[in-house]
Amino acid sequence: MKASLRQGYRQVIVIAERCKECGFCIEFCPKHILYKSAEINSHEYHPVCVHDSDKCTGCNICSMICPDFAIYVNFVEVKPKEEAG
Numbered sequence: 001m002k003a004s005l006r007q008g009y010r011q012v013i014v015i016a017e018r019c020k021e022c023g024f025c026i027e028f029c030p031k032h033i034l035y036k037s038a039e040i041n042s043h044e045y046h047p048v049c050v051h052d053s054d055k056c057t058g059c060n061i062c063s064m065i066c067p068d069f070a071i072y073v074n075f076v077e078v079k080p081k082e083e084a085g
């Protein structure tokens with residue numbers, strides 16, 4: 001039986017150019033898997049990156065709390081690669 005996408009992997013997507021480094025998502029992620037990246041976007045902010053996305057529950061708190069619509073979660077069938085931060 002094919003598993004539904006909700007039972008698949010969670011892929012946290014950060015639109016780095018939108019991130020203003022406010023830290024709300026970092027503060028409120030219940031799994032503490034969001035961090036400021038070492039990289040700098042064109043507005044000179046350190047965008048958020050994800051460590052250990054296996055721990056993401058897909059709760060969507062990060063996307064609901066982000067004032068800049070810079071982060072959201074996809075449900076995917078194939079395990080996503082970790083992005084370096």
Ligand code: SF4
Nearest residue numbers: 029056057059060062
């Ligand atoms: S969906 Fe929830 S657990 Fe996953 S990164 Fe966002 S706040 Fe954290």
Ligand code: SF4
Nearest residue numbers: 019020022023025066
């Ligand atoms: S809440 Fe949005 S703008 Fe703030 S740090 Fe997270 S992704 Fe960046």
